[in-house]
Amino acid sequence: MGRLHLKNSFIENLSSIPYYLYIFEIKAYPYMEYTLEQLLKLVEELPESLRQEFYYILADKKFTDTEKKILILDRLDKISPINNSYE
């Protein structure tokens, strides 16, 4: 089973996993392989209170899409159980 298949399978089953596990799992995969859409699926599983900062990033015309992706990933990393680690 290839990485891509695992990843897609993982994304498809998002709704059954507590959100912190998504964030933990996402660190197991190369970040930039995730499309913005896939990242947003992860964001959508966060509590509503926490999603707002991601929406700010998403809708801010000052940033390009890649910059948004970097900021979203950074923010996900900040709230993940593993702090700034490149394990």
Place this chain on the structure above:
Amino acid sequence: MNDFLGLENTELSTEDISLPVQVENSGVSNLIDKADIYVGNRKIDTTYENTREYWKSRWQENLNLLNREDPYLANVYANIVAEQPELQMVKLTNTNIQCNAYFSKCSLRDGQYIPEIVFNLSNQETYIDSSLEFTLRQKAIQLGAKYEDLKNNKRLVTTLVFLHEFGHAKDFFDNYLKPRENIGKRPIAEVLNNAITGNNERRLKDLMTLPAPSHIDFSKEEDRQKYTKRLETFGIKTDQYGQISKKQFKIVNSVAYREMSSESFADSFAVDYIKRHRNEYFFPLGQQDDRSGRIKTGGEIMMEDEDIILSGIRDGKSITIKKIAQEGGSAIPIGYSETGFLDGQLALGGGMRLIQDIDDSRFVQTSPLKWMTRRMLPDGTTLFLAKTVSGATYQVLRNPEVKPKAISKTIEEMNQALGIKAGSEVILMKRNLKKGAESAVVIGQTMMGRLKTSPELNKVIELFDENGNFAGSTSPVIEVRRIWRSWRFRTFSESHYEIIPT
């Protein structure tokens, strides 16, 4: 205490202020992966109505929560808001989740956007894991304590995490929201939108200062290989087997991460608080442990390799060494001192080599280090001592305000130094935020490929892939500079690139 800043009755606006979605082409190659497709109902609509409680003081409810859940942190909190009244605005929420504590600039609670710190008061140690080692080692150095003592004192670690998040809030208020300055100037919602954008822009700039962009995955061997040259600019060199020390990368990256302005502000806030209240956390040197939960500070502490780098004594940093003692004979007199940039990451068993500049062949070098110690002085500064195998003891001073200069170079010098010409494989990494309207490359993005021609002034740099297909290009190069070990060039479209040979 509500409305303690007097902002809730300032300029009113009932007009919705929405952040418009991006409509222009960003130039990102994956055109179907565009943010505006996904914005939909995710657009933020901040209005006077849903931001009017942003400024509300929440100290009483926070204090009630902490008194119930953690009376010790309640005391810390009372001190924080007494010293920094604007932090009363931050709502403290206890959430039992497996994550770090975090500060949110705009949580949505009961239909209101508010500043919030989420902290796991029920299970405070969930976020204390091995990845915190380098952070705690740095804190131990800053506080003059032993790392092991700090690590094992859960109360102090929890307090540091708690304070760090309030440091993020303080940073956001002081440097972006500026509540006092913005009284009556604009609708609150607009102030908040601008502050969040400004804060995110700074974060993006910060992320570009890391040894490698945070989205690069170093668990992949090909990425590690791709960034070998880049990491060399941070003094991380491959070993005899061509491998990069993962540990050294993590240490150097951790230092760079903590030196990002957004993180260092929060860290300084936490450390400064502890120093101001040091009697609550430390017992003085020479005093017996009274089992009050405090730890020892002061005295001479032996340093390990990671402590040397984490203390800021590392590649490219300006330091001054002064000889203060000598066992046995030596031609170098006591009192001899030298200032320069440290050449390479310093480790026990290696000598301190100082150079005046990256291009200056003159250097001074000590014999290999036998040991190195640190000791916090009464004025809060740290004294570093290094003993060499030849019997010399040096005092090591950090000169943090001195940074390597950007040195103007010719493009021929760049080509020669990097050994690049037509056909060489290189990585181009965009380093600035200024966007050219037609630019196909955005900040942090890298282009990789072989040079079509040897780089020349006033000419574009064009890359092609292994199949000979076009892989990317810049606008004409107009200036070349070297900053310590890195080589950068500016283009006609005001883009700045770092060029890294692979």
